[in-house]
């Protein structure tokens with residue numbers, strides 16, 4: 001690492017003030033000072049292609065989103081206990097993006113809060129607390145979610161863990177049947193422990209399980225399986241939502257209607273807004289015994305920002321754009337796989353790709369090599385052996401070529 005003297009001082013101050021729980025990416029930490037579209041710039045004006053950050057979904061420093069934020073901030077920013085158009089309009093626009101049954105929105109500030117509320121609703125509705133999740137899932141930071149985020153914390157007793165579905169080289173029907181069986185066995189295990197299942201909670205792109213997408217028939221089977229056992233199906237779209245896969249929602253709204261959907265990260269392009277969208281009868285049952293008020297969730301400014309993000313996604317016709325550029329990226333990655341035996345599998349859809357390599361140490365070396373070459377990605381998966389590629393959606397085919405060229409070079413240098 002060749003950090004400047006200034007950055008070395010900042011690093012020391014950071015370690016002293018923030019302590020050990022704040023981690024940095026890369027052997028040589030990156031210090032961006034400005035972002036624009038799919039690019040980040042450091043203090044020396046060097047630019048980095050951002051092929052990693054999904055939160056700035058419509059691009060870093062998006063002018064239309066910033067304008068909406070400033071305009072609403074100058075007018076009014078208050079909570080949801082007054083009548084105001086913004087929060088209502090946002091809820092109506094979200095509703096239009098879902099199957100009709102998913103017609104109620106509750107706004108929060110983070111994906112964690114949305115998931116936490118979904119678990120509370122599931123418990124109230126079913127009168128049970130058992131949970132089924134995948135082996136290396138991540139669902140958030142609250143105590144309830146830490147207990148069902150085995151990628152960071154051991155799962156609690158009322159949580160049963162199953163392997164994520166396998167898609168590669170497996171017939172979709174067979175994969176769906178296998179996953180159905182896993183859900184069923186997990187429900188039996190929970191019942192045997194005296195905590196029957198309240199919900200199956202799945203990250204619809206299985207990001208921290210190593211990126212497994214194109215799940216529609218499998219999620220359909222999973223939803224049927226958990227409902228058969230008296231539980232609800234919660235689709236965590238915090239990673240997969242807002243056109244990332246080339247569909248508005250990764251769960252595939254043609255084939256399965258989740259009982260609840262949570263979303264966050266890209267929803268405000270970096271501004272903290274998230275939501276739970278659910279079927280009205282669930283919220284009615286929840287409302288009999290509990291109330292929910294989130295001070296900042298759905299405030300006037302956040303709602304304006306989220307609507308500007310929806311406008312931008314519509315303006316660029318994000319689903320079609322993502323399918324087109326995603327297809328190009330997929331071909332580029334597949335041609336790399338044909339040349340590099342170190343690539344063992346490519347998984348993904350749209351603009352979310354996992355490129356599995358022979359080992360975690362190689363993946364880490366490649367990520368650091370790319371950072372030095374001016375391209376930003378990271379790793380994922382239980383062994384950290386999968387390159388995680390997940391750029392802001394204004395990513396174009398020329399950016400995909402740049403990424404693929406740099407990856408080719410990195411693999412040649414490191415393999």
Ligand code: PMP
Nearest residue numbers: 110111112138139140203238264
């Ligand atoms: N669910 C998934 C699938 C996530 O990836 C994350 C964040 N990494 C969360 C939930 C939690 O969201 P937040 O950090 O906004 O609380």
